[in-house]
Amino acid sequence: MKKLSPLIEQRADPYIYKHTDGYYYFTASVPAYDGIELRRAKTIQALATAETVMVWRKPSEGDYSELIWAPEIHFNMGAWYVYFAAAPSREIKFDLFQHRMYAISCSDANPLTGEWIFEGKIDSGIDAFCLDATTFTHSNELYYVWAQKELDVRGNSNLMIAKMETPTKLATKPVRLSKPEYDWEIQGFWVNEGPSIVKHGSRIFISYSGSATDERYAMGILWAEQSADLLDPASWTKSVEPVLVSEPSEKVFGPGHNSFTVDEEGNDMLVYHARNYTEIEGDPLWDPNRHTYVKKLRWDETGMPIFGSPAFEE
Template structure:
């Protein structure tokens, strides 16, 4: 289901100048990458790897750079193209690259193509046959084996205290939502070592605007606590980020270990003209400072289904921590040179 690409609407407010680059922290100028939604940045061995949803929803891409700023114009390699029909042929969403078990793996969601069932979304894994993900051949090794067969997307993986986990979004029969968040330890990239637990259901007013959604989880371990951010509501200006918090020594598989922030932790800034920020990832800059990577639009009004408006752009900004150790993401920074936190 290809989307049209009205580039005039998605350009930066003004072309970046040498002066902009000179004043930007880490050389980062927002938007960092145009028309790349659900951005995922993964740092390994001195390289930042970047993947994201493309507007056509028909392929998985990868970039690599020694700096975050360098991702903006880094070469983009197509790792995998969706088939013309059948499973995985439509709505290729939210790829994430991870390295564990000695292998490069990419989790992504996909449905079936035009005229079939494009919203029969399930999660799959691509795996590389070599050590260099930019040169290796990638192939689908299978579908994520969740306890029930339903709408499944936005899988993220992390290691905590020696255990490799997967957190993902899924629709569960008997619960009147579009997607909830689940967690399980991994046995293989496709299978679990224990029964999953349900971490979060969208119930708060800001989580159910347009759609009842919890999705796009991202893990952060700082200051003795584990944080899982996620995104909520429809993919327009109402899209925003929530957060779950647990003590880092708690049993992450016990839902009672987690508390949900009562209000969004990151949301639209009318003042800065950044709309619907969310589906984030975390990385650190070259100085070791924490960076929030997310997508947002430069405008509020959208014609038609927001999913098919292509202008969710990748953005980056520094953030700080409150006295209680929790992250303070502030507000989405305006277009232009990324400021200090």
């Protein structure tokens, strides 16, 4: 086994996308939570030293002027979109954890040098805390999956899905796929968040993260047949046990908020963040040392993913 080192330090909620132009595009939460940073490179490894470009900065006040979290870059319907969560300024809401989802778009070929347009808020149909949206295309339909607070459900956030009419507008009502219920999902906070999609064989998988963002943070999965109705909760099976957890003996803690990409040979890759210590001073939110890791995602003979250890590539 190969011991893993961080690919990029101090970048939480990492997202890597390989585009048809042959470039890998990377974005993540930056420690100051003050904007959206992009980088690109011809290989995954080269992302570590690639030029960083801040393509959008938060305003000084207003509805989306605090805590820019978990951006993801997607190419949907012929243009670039970055989906991100943002909170209102302290003057509007004393409680900063009032995030909603927003998007910016770019029609230029190179999103690092192109012009970005603020598209505004994405209405989830539920006026409550939401974050961590991702999109994917399946059977020529664009889907939106995100973490949503539901006022009548205990906990901080549940996993929701809907079809999209455009890259910034939902076409269907939100459907809940999962809520925090198992012991590993309710440590510190009742959380299902950070969904990401990967397809393999006949199935489609949604990974997600649960519990507080310290060493208790861990990952789980849902899966459905690709031929199923993805908007029907009954189509999905949820793993009772987590699939990626801390490895204290190797000092890798709180692995989660992952994404998936492919390497230069087309192999599935798992992207996630983790810390290398547990002695966090103050609120874990402001600790900058969640680092980006990348490893190969293995598959077993039944077509299920093998996440393995967050400290090693098996």
